[in-house]
Amino acid sequence: MSDALVIIPTYNEKENIETILRKVMSLPEDFHVLVVDDGSPDGTGSIVKTLQEEFPSNIFLLEREGKQGLGTAYLDGFRWGKKKEYEFFFEMDADFSHNPEDLVRLYHTSKDEDIDVVIGSRYIKGVNVVNWPMSRVLLSYFASRYVRIILSIPVEDTTAGFICYRRKVLEAINFKKIKFVGYAFQIEMKYIAYKKGFSIREIPVIFTDRTLGKSKMSQSIIKEAVFGVLQLKLRSIIRGFK
Ligand SMILES: Nc1nc2c(ncn2[C@@H]2O[C@H](COP(=O)(O)OP(=O)(O)O)[C@@H](O)[C@H]2O)c(=O)[nH]1
Ligand SMILES: [Mg+2]
Secondary structure: OOOEEEEEEEOOOOOOHHHHHHHHHOOOOOEEEEEEEOOOOOOHHHHHHHHHHHOOOOEEEEEOOOOOOHHHHHHHHHHHHHOOOOOEEEEOOOOOOOOOOHHHHHHHHHHHHOOOEEEEEOOOOOOOEEOOOHHHHHHHHHHHHHHHHHHOOOOOOOOOOOEEEEHHHHHHOOHHHOOOOOHHHHHHHHHHHHHOOOOEEEEEOOEEOOOOOOOOOOHHHHHHHHHHHHHHHHHHHHOOOO
């Protein structure tokens, strides 16, 4: 039994899913992968099913109906994994923006140094983003600074979605109270973990924009993040997160 579960949410990732799954299967650690697919019209789910025949004990698929957002995809993935015996839960995109090889570093940082939340961070050694238009780099960089200032959280890359959570962190978080679905979801999870006193470490990664398939980022996700941060601040003033 592997102790590490990589959760990959997908919506229309037929160009990427097979290659990324094969890449994770080829890594020197025994990772299990759970793909959470929201009924992708492009048939991403059936590609996963075909690969499951080849890797029946390592690749799993959770199918949901219709596009329900990244945040709830991760929460459903965490719920699925918590019923099994995994100790390390990873969030990773399907589009190769996160280099699967970095999973090994995230894993060892958490396991060997006993860190509760390990973040693959774009902003701790300069700005490590490749192929994003300057406007999007600036948006993401300043969004991260905005969050750090408003929430006073000691994390440089607060919107990062390449993360390793220890089981005890997920057990301490009440998923029913998680409100957000996009970047704000990523901020909310980190903030609650921080407020609950878990150890957090950022390690540098290079984030490369997708070359295949389309981004699902939208204006509403940006709005959610801007206002969501203020709501998180208010929530922590009014009732804390304990
Ligand atoms: N299951 C699920 N996955 C999603 C949804 N929206 C985005 N994703 C996946 O989440 C990851 C990140 O999304 P992406 O479009 O690359 O966002 P960006 O990197 O911010 O432009 C990718 O693997 C997407 O396929 C959704 O509503 N449901
Ligand atoms: Mg992407």
